[in-house]
Amino acid sequence: MDLLYKIFLDPFVQMGTAPDLLVQTLWEGLVGGVLYALIALGFVLIFKASGVFNFAQGIMVVFAALTLVGLHELGIPAFLALALTVLVMLALAFAVERLVLRPLVNQPDIILFMATIGLTYFLIGFGELTFGGNPKVMIASELYLPKGAIDLKILGGFVSLQKIDIAAAIIASIMVTGLGIFFQRTRIGRALRAVADSHKAALSVGISLEQIWVIVWFAAGIVALATGIMWGARSDVSFGLQIIALKALPVLILGGFTSIPGAIVGGMIIGVGEKIGEFYWGPLLGGGIESWLAYVIALGFLLVRPQGLFGEKIIERI
Amino acid sequence: MLYRESGQYKTSYAADMAVFPILLDRIGIAVILAVAFVLIPLAGNDFLINAVMIPFLIFSLAAIGLNLLTGYTGLLSLGTGGFMGVGAYACYKLTAAFPGVNILFLVIASGAFSAAVGVVFGLPSLRIKGFYLAVATLAAQFFLQWCFSRVPWLFNYSVSGAIEVPLRTVFGVPVTGPTATATTRYFAVLCIVVAMTWIASNLVHGRIGRMWMSVRDMDIAAELIGIRLLRTKLTAFAVSSFYCGVAGALLVFLWYGGAEPDVFDINQSFQVLFMVVIGGLGSLIGSFMGAALIFVLPIVMRSLPPLLGLPITAATAEHLTFMIVGALIVLFLVVEPAGLARLWQIGKQKLRVWPFPY
Amino acid sequence: MRAPGPGEIKVGEVLLAVEDVSLAFGGVKAIADVSFDIRKGEIRAIIGPNGAGKTSMLNVINGFYQPQQGSITFKGATRDKMRPYEAARGGIARTFQNVALFRGMTALDNIMAGRTLKMHRNFFWQLLRFGPAMAEEITHRRRAEEIIDFLEINHIRRVQVGRLPYGLQKRVELGRALAMEPDLLLLDEPMAGMNLEEKEDMSRFILDVNNHYGTTIALIEHDMGVVMDLSDRVVVLDYGRKIADGTPDAVKRDPAVIDAYLGVAH
Numbered sequence: 021m022d023l024l025y026k027i028f029l030d031p032f033v034q035m036g037t038a039p040d041l042l043v044q045t046l047w048e049g050l051v052g053g054v055l056y057a058l059i060a061l062g063f064v065l066i067f068k069a070s071g072v073f074n075f076a077q078g079i080m081v082v083f084a085a086l087t088l089v090g091l092h093e094l095g096i097p098a099f100l101a102l103a104l105t106v107l108v109m110l111a112l113a114f115a116v117e118r119l120v121l122r123p124l125v126n127q128p129d130i131i132l133f134m135a136t137i138g139l140t141y142f143l144i145g146f147g148e149l150t151f152g153g154n155p156k157v158m159i160a161s162e163l164y165l166p167k168g169a170i171d172l173k174i175l176g177g178f179v180s181l182q183k184i185d186i187a188a189a190i191i192a193s194i195m196v197t198g199l200g201i202f203f204q205r206t207r208i209g210r211a212l213r214a215v216a217d218s219h220k221a222a223l224s225v226g227i228s229l230e231q232i233w234v235i236v237w238f239a240a241g242i243v244a245l246a247t248g249i250m251w252g253a254r255s256d257v258s259f260g261l262q263i264i265a266l267k268a269l270p271v272l273i274l275g276g277f278t279s280i281p282g283a284i285v286g287g288m289i290i291g292v293g294e295k296i297g298e299f300y301w302g303p304l305l306g307g308g309i310e311s312w313l314a315y316v317i318a319l320g321f322l323l324v325r326p327q328g329l330f331g332e333k334i335i336e337r338i
Numbered sequence: 339m340l341y342r343e344s345g346q347y348k349t350s351y352a353a354d355m356a357v358f359p360i361l362l363d364r365i366g367i368a369v370i371l372a373v374a375f376v377l378i379p380l381a382g383n384d385f386l387i388n389a390v391m392i393p394f395l396i397f398s399l400a401a402i403g404l405n406l407l408t409g410y411t412g413l414l415s416l417g418t419g420g421f422m423g424v425g426a427y428a429c430y431k432l433t434a435a436f437p438g439v440n441i442l443f444l445v446i447a448s449g450a451f452s453a454a455v456g457v458v459f460g461l462p463s464l465r466i467k468g469f470y471l472a473v474a475t476l477a478a479q480f481f482l483q484w485c486f487s488r489v490p491w492l493f494n495y496s497v498s499g500a501i502e503v504p505l506r507t508v509f510g511v512p513v514t515g516p517t518a519t520a521t522t523r524y525f526a527v528l529c530i531v532v533a534m535t536w537i538a539s540n541l542v543h544g545r546i547g548r549m550w551m552s553v554r555d556m557d558i559a560a561e562l563i564g565i566r567l568l569r570t571k572l573t574a575f576a577v578s579s580f581y582c583g584v585a586g587a588l589l590v591f592l593w594y595g596g597a598e599p600d601v602f603d604i605n606q607s608f609q610v611l612f613m614v615v616i617g618g619l620g621s622l623i624g625s626f627m628g629a630a631l632i633f634v635l636p637i638v639m640r641s642l643p644p645l646l647g648l649p650i651t652a653a654t655a656e657h658l659t660f661m662i663v664g665a666l667i668v669l670f671l672v673v674e675p676a677g678l679a680r681l682w683q684i685g686k687q688k689l690r691v692w693p694f695p696y
Numbered sequence: 697m698r699a700p701g702p703g704e705i706k707v708g709e710v711l712l713a714v715e716d717v718s719l720a721f722g723g724v725k726a727i728a729d730v731s732f733d734i735r736k737g738e739i740r741a742i743i744g745p746n747g748a749g750k751t752s753m754l755n756v757i758n759g760f761y762q763p764q765q766g767s768i769t770f771k772g773a774t775r776d777k778m779r780p781y782e783a784a785r786g787g788i789a790r791t792f793q794n795v796a797l798f799r800g801m802t803a804l805d806n807i808m809a810g811r812t813l814k815m816h817r818n819f820f821w822q823l824l825r826f827g828p829a830m831a832e833e834i835t836h837r838r839r840a841e842e843i844i845d846f847l848e849i850n851h852i853r854r855v856q857v858g859r860l861p862y863g864l865q866k867r868v869e870l871g872r873a874l875a876m877e878p879d880l881l882l883l884d885e886p887m888a889g890m891n892l893e894e895k896e897d898m899s900r901f902i903l904d905v906n907n908h909y910g911t912t913i914a915l916i917e918h919d920m921g922v923v924m925d926l927s928d929r930v931v932v933l934d935y936g937r938k939i940a941d942g943t944p945d946a947v948k949r950d951p952a953v954i955d956a957y958l959g960v961a962h
Binding site for chain 2: 822
């Protein structure tokens with residue numbers, strides 16, 4: 021009886037009595053959700069356009085951020101370092117296309133997925149070797165990213181909104197809108213969608229797979245860079261981020277692997293669900309449930325709707 | 339010329355269906371077993387046995403477990419670390435509750451707990467396929483890892499969250515704990531691994547193995563020839579988790595001597611996955627080869643530079659190892675997706691016809 | 697061929713009947729109110745232009761698709777939905793248009809996989825292999841070898857089926873279906889993509905299966921010569937509807953059938 025009270029009544033009572041805390045938690049969740057959504061966005065780009073599930077997206081975020089900070093540490097001015105990092109991501113896209121994707125064209129998806137796992141480990145080693153394993157500070161102020169917070173006195177208490185988080189949300193929206201238009205309205209976008217459906221068919225209508233893949237991995241690299249900057253500005257840039265990036269997987273499950281708006285909605289749901297769950301129900305279980313709650317939420321959804329919220333139902337023909 | 343099957347006629351189906359139909363293969367296995375049971379304990383030093391052979395055998399067992407699930411049944415699992423942990427902690431609780439019972443028996447019994455957990459997390463496989471199932475196994479991994487650090491009952495409420503392995507003897511000889519010699523532990527691990535490999539071989543060569551492979555290759559067609567999908571998939575999860583659980587228990591009890599909650603993290607899952615991929619999906623021999631490569635490589639990376647006089651720090655060696663492993667994965671997937679096992683088969687084929695080219 | 701037991705369907709009686717079956721995918725109607733029956737021991741052909749719903753019909757019989765409407769009566773038992781496992785257990789086996797073999801396994805293993813339903817030794821014997829599990833393997837290996845002899849694929853039994861040419865793959869698939877010792881064998885375009893010799897071989901096999909094992913056969917086929925030669929009765933589908941049903945000669949002359957094939961609008 022006491023237990024039932026604790027699970028089903030107490031958390032809501034807490035929410036009611038301290039609404040400013042609730043709003044704060046919701047805000048934190050939304051912000052976390054935006055960042056998950058950005059990582060998921062990178063996944064969706066590559067999956068939508070090449071059918072490859074890029075496990076290395078998380079490490080690309082870390083790698084991009086590290087490159088930026090590393091270049092700046094060498095004395096290069098901030099925006100030049102930014103431009104150079106963009107070039108590095110382009111070079112990475114070329115390298116991945118040439119060394120990983122081209123040799124594995126037409127292989128089953130699971131092989132490509134495992135290749136990206138290998139790529140992840142390679143980038144982890146390479147990143148640690150080149151930049152060292154210590155956490156680094158993002159050059160937020162050099163990039164003119166806002167600092168400080170807006171404090172709102174509402175609902176009888178305090179709600180503090182970090183300006184950097186607001187900036188992150190705005191930048192994410194711009195990117196999502198831009199990418200959405202790109203996919204739906206442009207010729208290259210259509211070619212990307214064709215490649216996602218079938219490599220062989222796309223080849224046979226003359227679409228250059230190599231070009232498409234470089235474009236899309238570069239785009240994912242840019243998204244990774246933006247994500248890395250935003251995330252690094254909120255906390256440090258470290259390799260721990262790579263594991264957090266795995267959280268994008270539940271986001272993709274909710275939002276579907278090929279839907280850009282789905283990545284956003286999925287990110288929000290996971291971000292908010294995780295934070296609310298941890299804050300109000302976490303103490304019951306000993307805390308730290310953030311490490312698995314997202315996955316369990318996703319698992320629950322999968323059981324009900326195996327293709328995700330936005331995914332298309334695949335009819336198997338035999 | 340050296341490696342032939344001509345002249346070896348099979349006059350019964352039983353002979354034809356033997357696991358090693360070629361005489362030279364049978365001799366090879368006998369030699370390997372002789373080396374393992376006799377030569378290594380006699381000639382090997384403690385370092386070789388403790389730092390190389392014991393973990394190699396343990397990880398081979400884990401790799402076999404994952405291979406049964408991912409290589410033979412086609413269900414990608416990223417939860418290997420978690421399932422290994424279940425076995426380890428189950429064994430810990432069992433031996434605390436039954437200190438008089440033979441520890442080796444408890445190690446096997448703890449596999450059953452792991453199998454049960456595996457079945458629970460395998461239930462979604464009825465509705466979910468492919469990558470989505472991999473995410474379900476991630477849920478298992480993170481949840482189990484959380485349990486190992488947040489459920490105090492599991493580690494007997496110790497403050498640090500770590501567990502220490504108590505002294506246990508078999509026939510009066512210490513097998514676990516600080517006084518157990520490397521050779522004793524090696525024999526225990528060797529016997530268990532050899533027996534379980536034999537059992538795995540029996541399974542994959544018979545009806546169950548065929549059912550698993552049918553589900554892997556085309557589950558729709560498998561259903562239409564009468565294979566019950568859920569039952570087959572759950573059997574795969576159960577057996578696979580059993581093997582991983584025993585491997586986990588062996589890892590903690592007969593090698594590390596203790597454990598912290600981080601031992602069975604996601605990196606452990608990836609490590610075993612790499613062994614399986616490089617060694618060869620769907621091959622038991624490949625599991626051993628993959629374990630050897632992934633496990634021996636860091637040791638080589640650490641010991642080689644000092645030998646060659648190159649000034650490389652331990653940290654650098656580790657980073658380089660990551661890079662090499664990652665690159666090897668990609669290389670193998672490009673060149674030979676069937677892994678070392680296939681390369682080995684190709685080599686044997688060349689030996690068959692040597693000195694002729696084909 | 698042995699005499700049917702009490703309560704069993706006799707030769708010539710209806711083995712399987714579909715009644716008023718309708719199947720739709722979203723808005724597309726694949727099958728509309730189709731009824732026909734298959735008699736035990738006969739070779740029934742299902743023909744029609746492309747897209748007529750023939751494969752969907754087989755899928756319904758197999759339990760792979762569930763119809764929105766209608767019923768299936770098999771061996772006297774009527775049900776409105778068939779499940780794949782029930783169909784397999786009941787004695788329905790099938791081959792596919794796009795060869796659905798287990799590509800990672802050898803031809804022999806594929807055929808042995810077809811014996812799965814008949815292998816009963818439980819899990820614990822499988823762990824040991826020697827003893828009852830091995831004895832069972834050998835028994836079923838014998839049956840598999842009979843099928844391999846019958847289909848003349850001895851030379852490729854240890855080859856991984858993914859490597860085999862298309863014609864041989866189709867033969868192995870037939871072998872896997874035969875391994876189930878089915879009462880009703882559904883063949884989806886068994887001659888597709890074959891040259892004349894291969895077609896003659898396959899026809900011979902189909903006739904032998906029907907004569908020797910007494911298996912009832914339903915086949916989808918486009919080659920009219922094969923249909924006319926092999927089948928006892930024919931049902932014709934067009935746009936998901938049944939437009940003719942009878943002996944090959946009657947169907948050949950039916951004006952509705954001729955119109956359908958010539959593409960005359962109707």
